[in-house]
Amino acid sequence: MKWTGYVSALAATMVVLAGCGGGNGGQPEGSGQATGGETKKGETSVPQRPARSGPLEITMYSAGAAVTQEGFNDMYGDALRKKFPDVKFTFIPKAKGSEIQDLVTSGTTVDVIFDSIGYQATLKNLDLQTDLTPLIKNFNLDLNKFEQTTIDYQRNNGNGSIRGLPVWTATAGLYYNKDIFDKFGVAYPKDGMTWSELLELSKKLTRQDGGIQYVGFVTSQASQATTNQLGLKFIDPKTGKTQLESDGWKKVLNTLVPFYQIPGPVWDSNTIAVAAQRAMFEKDRTAAMYTNYSGGTPPADMNWDIVSVPYYDEAKGVGAQSYPAYLSISRMSKNPNLAFEVIEFLVSEPYQLENTQKGRATVLNNPDILKQYGANDAKFKGKNIAAMFPPKRAVLGDYTPEDTAASAQFSNAFNAVVIGHKDVNTALREAAEAADKAIEALRAAKK
Template sequence: MSNASANLEWYNATDFGKEIKAKFPNVKINFIATGKGMTPQDLVVSGQQIDLIISSIFSFPLLAETNLLYDMSELIKKNNYDINRLEPYAVEYQKQFGSGGIYGFPISNAPVALFYNKDIFDKFGVAYPKDGMTWDEAYELARKLTRMDNGTSYYGFSTRYPFMYNVNQLSLSYYDPKAQKVLVSDDKFRLFMENFTRFASIPGNEKATTDMFSKEKNVAMMAYQFGKWDFDSWDMVSLPYFKEAPGIGPQVYPTYMNISSTSKHKELAFEILKALTTDDYQMRISKAGTLPSVRNPEIIKAFGEAGDPANGKNYKGKNVGAFFPAKRANASFVTKYDDIVAKRINTAFTDIAAGKKDSNTALREVQEASTAEIQSVKK
C-alpha cells in the first residue's frame, strides 16, 4: 500500500513510533497512554478510534472482552506475508489463546536470564554460575552467598514469582479453557512452586528483591529480565533448568503490535507491522540490545553488537547467548480467568515460603477456591 496520508490512533505507545515516523512521514500518529480513564474498556465506551495496540499476551483476554482483537489471517494471506520468519513460539503463543487466529505480530522479546554480580562471587571466593545449570545448583549457590559480612547483608538470589510463572519452563497454566479446569494442584505445579519458595525460605534471603540487584548491589543472582543498571560487574548465564525438563529454556515474553478491530486503516496498519518486522529494522534493534522477534540467525547473532549505553543497554563482553536457549518451553494457556487464580497463588506462595502452609495444602486450597469463583462468574 502506498504511504497515504492518514491519522493513526496508537494505544500504549513506545519508541517504535520513531521508526514509523521515518518510514511513513505522511502518517500522523496519536499516542494514547494507559492509565486511569484510558483502559481498553474506557476507550471503547467513549468511542475513541484505535488502530494499533501495543500489548503483551496477557492483555489478550481483556482485549478480547472488549472486542478489540482482530484476526489478521486474511491480511497475512492477501499480502503474502511469510509468518514463518517470526519467532515461532511467539506466534504459537497467541494461537493458543484463541481459535488459532493471528491477532498481532511480535515486534520484540524480553531478555530473560540468570544475572549475577561478579563482585559478590569474587568477595566470597565462590565460582561464577555457568550456562546449563539446574535450579538445584543455583539453590546451592544462593545458600552459600546469603550471609552477613561486616554489617552488610548479602542475598543469594532474587526474582519475582509472577514473572517466573509468565515465562515458566514447565509450560504450566492456571486454567485449561478446553477442559474448563483449574490446573494448580498437580505435581508439576507443586514442583514449580517449591522450587522458588525454597529460595525465599533460605534464612536471611527472604527480604531479597530484584531492585536490590541494581540499587544496593547486594544480591548475588537474579532470575528476571534485563534492566538499566549503573554498574558493569555483572554478567549472565542461561536461566537454570529443571532437572525434570532438561535443556528447556523460558517461554518467550514478547511485545506484540495488534491491529484493532475498530481500525478504519487496517491495510495501512498492516504495512506498519510489516515495517517493524523487516530484517532491516530487526537487525538495528538487535544490534542496539533489544531482542528481535524474527528467527533470522544473522540478526540473532548480531544482538548487542552496537550497544546503547544511553539507555543502559551495553552488552559488550557479556554472555548474550544466555538470552537464546536452544529450546524454549511451549506456551501456557492465557485466559480471562487467570487473575482469579493468580491472586490466590501469590498469597499461597508467600504462605509456603514463610512456612505457614505446606505446598500441597496451599495449592489444594487455591484449586478449590478458584474453581468455585470461576463457576460463580460463569453463571
C-alpha cells in the same frame, strides 16, 4: 453484559512482569514457502500487493501500558515516519478519558493497537481485533520467520485465527554480581545449569560477613511461575478449574521454595515482596544472583554478567516462555491494508535489527539480529548476550483474568510455605480453592 466492570477487572488482573510496533512499496519479504496462506505445490507467483484505500492516516494506541508520546516515538513513531513520509501517524496515549473502553464508546477510530501479551484477553473480549490471516496471505508474509511459540499462542487463543503479530519480547536470564562471587571466592555461574545446581551454588553465597546477611539467589516468584519452563497452565481448559494441585505446579513450588529455606536470611511479608528482593540485588547489593524475566538489567555501576535461566532436569534446554508485545489491527480501521503495511514494516528485518540494537529483543528467528541485542547501549558491551535467548522456549501460557487470579494464588502458596511454614500440598490445595472462587466471581461478572 457488565462490560465496564468486566473490562476493569481485566485490566486490574492483567499480568504485568516487573521492569514491562508502511509498506516498503516493493516486494514483500519472506521466502513464500510457508506463509499464512501457503502456496500450492508448484505455485511460484507472488500475490499482488493489496492496494491502499482510504486516507493516508494511521492512529496507534497502547491498550494496556501507559506509554508516553516520547516512548512511542522511540519505539515506533520515528521509524514509521521515516519509512512512510506520506502517512500521518497519530498516537493516542492511554490516560483518564482515553481508556480502550472510552475509545470504543466514543467511536474514536484506532488502526493499530500494540501491547503486551498480558492485554490480549481484554482485546479479545471486546472483539476489537481483526483476523490477520487474509492479510498475511495477501501480503505473502512468512510466519516461519517468527519465534514459533509467539505465533502458536495466537492460533491457540484465536481458534485458528491470528489477531496479532509479535513485534518484540522480553529477555530472561540469571544475572549475577561478580563482586559478591569474588568476595567469597566462589566460581561464577555457568550457562546450562539446572535448578538443583543453582541451589547448591546459592548455599555457598548465603552467609553473614561483617554483620551483613548475604543471600545467594532471589527472584520474582510470580514471574517465574507465569513464564515457567515446563509450559504449565494455571487452568484446565476442559474443566475450567485451576490446576494448582497438579504434579507440575508442585514441581515448580518445590524447586523455588528451598532457596528461601537456606539458613540465615529472615523472610517475612516485607522481605519476600518482589520489589524488596530486587532491591537486595540492585540497590543493597546483598543478593548475589537474580532471575529477571522482563528484560530489565542491573544498574550500570554494578559489575554484573548473565547466564541462562537454569533448566529443570526434565526439561533441559527449554528456556522461559516468551513475553511478547503484539500488534493488532482494530476492527474500527478504515484502511486495514495500510495498517498491515505498518505492521509488515515493524516485523521486518531492518526494523527488528534497529529495535534489537536498542535493547528490545527481536521476535524473529534470526541469529544475526539476536547477536546485535543492546549493541547501541554501552552497558551490554562484553556481556554474555546469548544467554538471554534460549535455543528453545516453553509453550506460552494463557493470560486471561482467570489465569491471573490463579497466578496470584500461586504466589500466596509460595508465601504460605516460606513465611507460614505450611507444607507444599496444603498451601497449593488452599490456593486452588481460593483461585476457583475468584474464577467463579470473574465469570459471573461477564453475565
